[in-house]
Amino acid sequence: MMHDTSQNRDEGLLALRPEVATEPTTSNPAEAFQNGTLRPILKLQNELVLGLFRDYLTKRKQLGLEGRFARLPRPEQEAYIDHSVRTDQKFKNLLVGVVIGQFTTGEWTAFRIDEAELTRRTVQLIVQRLCSQIDLLVH
Template structure:
């Protein structure tokens, strides 16, 4: 197991779980603020739209990442900085999957 994967499982995943309600609320607010009729999309389009929003809207993606990184201790943050690019990628992927699993009507 790589150090990035270890950090993801031991540190980032529990933070995402603890902040789940806030992350969902932030995404719902994003949709409302931009008047996106998300519930009218097909489930496939909802999945794609969640991913597209998080990958393309850099300001919103930074807000979500900051919500997670802000919960790291100073020691954890130093570890995070050692592999920041990889850990950001992993965090975004986990965020997308988490939101997709909760917001898309099956």
């Protein structure tokens, strides 16, 4: 019975994921996981990740009438995003958890094998995604 529930969950999660065009994967397992699992999950979770970062900015009085994030030059906005995601451990763990929560049981097993590298790649992809959508964060 437990196996059926897990299998149904895995099938449901995979069915939700959008297609993401990527370069053919090399023999690097971390890159294959990044392209086959992380990128589609981040595309699926994009609105949530943007909302979480907007909330992060609002709580730190960086958005809204007294906020300064929107007035920063773009390179400084990107640096702020990078610094926030990489150094605020609680926030970083929340964002990584948003991704991990969409893993199938097999993907979770694969993730645990190379957790440090795959977490690093996840954070890098989140930072890139947020930086590429700064206009959506401030409007």
